[in-house]
Amino acid sequence: MANTSELRQDLVSGDWVVIAPKRAQRPDQFKRKEKRKIAPIKGCLFEDPQKNGNGDPILVYPDLKKWKIQIIPNKYPVLAHRNIRPRINLKGIYNFENGEGFHDIVITRNHYKNFAHLDKKTALELFKIFQKREKMVAKNKYLKYFFIFHNWGQKAGASIFHPHYQILSLPIIPPDVARSLEGSARFYKSHKKCVHCEMEEFELESKKRLVYKNKDAIVFTPFASKEPFELRVFPRKHLPYFENTDEKTLKGIIDALQKSLLKLEKNLGDPDYIFFIHTAPLQNKKKYTHYHWHIEIQPKIRFFGGFEVGTGIDITMVKPEQAAKILRG
Ligand SMILES: [Zn+2]
Numbered sequence: 001m002a003n004t005s006e007l008r009q010d011l012v013s014g015d016w017v018v019i020a021p022k023r024a025q026r027p028d029q030f031k032r033k034e035k036r037k038i039a040p041i042k043g044c045l046f047e048d049p050q051k052n053g054n055g056d057p058i059l060v061y062p063d064l065k066k067w068k069i070q071i072i073p074n075k076y077p078v079l080a081h082r083n084i085r086p087r088i089n090l091k092g093i094y095n096f097e098n099g100e101g102f103h104d105i106v107i108t109r110n111h112y113k114n115f116a117h118l119d120k121k122t123a124l125e126l127f128k129i130f131q132k133r134e135k136m137v138a139k140n141k142y143l144k145y146f147f148i149f150h151n152w153g154q155k156a157g158a159s160i161f162h163p164h165y166q167i168l169s170l171p172i173i174p175p176d177v178a179r180s181l182e183g184s185a186r187f188y189k190s191h192k193k194c195v196h197c198e199m200e201e202f203e204l205e206s207k208k209r210l211v212y213k214n215k216d217a218i219v220f221t222p223f224a225s226k227e228p229f230e231l232r233v234f235p236r237k238h239l240p241y242f243e244n245t246d247e248k249t250l251k252g253i254i255d256a257l258q259k260s261l262l263k264l265e266k267n268l269g270d271p272d273y274i275f276f277i278h279t280a281p282l283q284n285k286k287k288y289t290h291y292h293w294h295i296e297i298q299p300k301i302r303f304f305g306g307f308e309v310g311t312g313i314d315i316t317m318v319k320p321e322q323a324a325k326i327l328r329g
């Protein structure tokens with residue numbers, strides 16, 4: 001029954017999706033047809049962030065004169081950069097907290113090279129600067145979560161072409177992360193095993209959804225994918241914290257992430273995409289030893305309709321097994 005619909009449940013979050021291959025005419029209908037628009041270097045705000053009104057960077061590699069990577073505060077932050085104190089307030093029957101935290105922009109020097117095309121050394125330094133920033137932010141005990149993400153292309157929400165990454169340091173644990181943490185804790189309680197280690201073992205053996213592996217990382221399309229061609233990159237070692245990951249594992253992850261993005265570029269006509277890191281929260285470090293950090297990649301090739309928005313159930317029109325086959329090439 002290759003083309004029948006299936007309701008599938010995510011093992012960790014408990015979310016349901018409909019896998020409905022009949023909704024798509026052919027999997028290659030998702031290929032991007034038009035060429036990516038490359039914004040000119042002239043007028044690019046990220047060529048010289050200091051000249052464009054940003055102060056000294058929070059962190060820079062290797063130094064400001066010859067910078068290859070720099071972290072600056074976002075000029076248009078989601079959260080106010082102020083001294084953070086916990087304040088739970090009430091407005092009538094409603095709860096609110098002041099929107100305080102940090103919203104950083106991380107810029108890599110080359111205007112044209114997105115993460116897939118960064119040389120290995122710069123990509124490693126980028127991950128190390130993320131780790132360094134996480135350790136700085138963790139000292140503020142009121143901040144609970146460090147969220148790193150990358151939007152590539154306009155459909156993925158990037159307003160500036162020049163490759164950049166964003167980090168939100170939040171005073172709350174985001175709901176999707178909270179559910180992932182709870183699901184992982186629940187599985188650990190009943191099986192005495194890490195749910196993600198189990199999943200990796202299963203995917204390596206079945207090979208149906210496996211897209212790439214090396215000694216330190218594995219990439220597969222999730223059984224209950226929310227987006228067609230969604231991918232997840234996991235360290236093969238059980239590691240709750242991104243910031244405590246050793247260099248050898250980071251190199252394996254970077255290789256796997258770059259290979260995955262290149263596969264999307266090659267097989268889907270250079271689609272826009274997002275990727276983000278799910279890691280254990282900043283505080284209560286002992287509470288989350290069951291968690292296994294990872295990267296999720298979602299190509300942005302479809303729109304949400306009323307069903308998805310109103311029910312929280314996503315409709316995925318390419319079977320994850322078929323997506324993996326196409327991406328393996
Ligand atoms: Zn630029």
Ligand SMILES: [Zn+2]
Pocket residue numbers: 194195196197198237238239291292
């Ligand atoms: Zn694990």
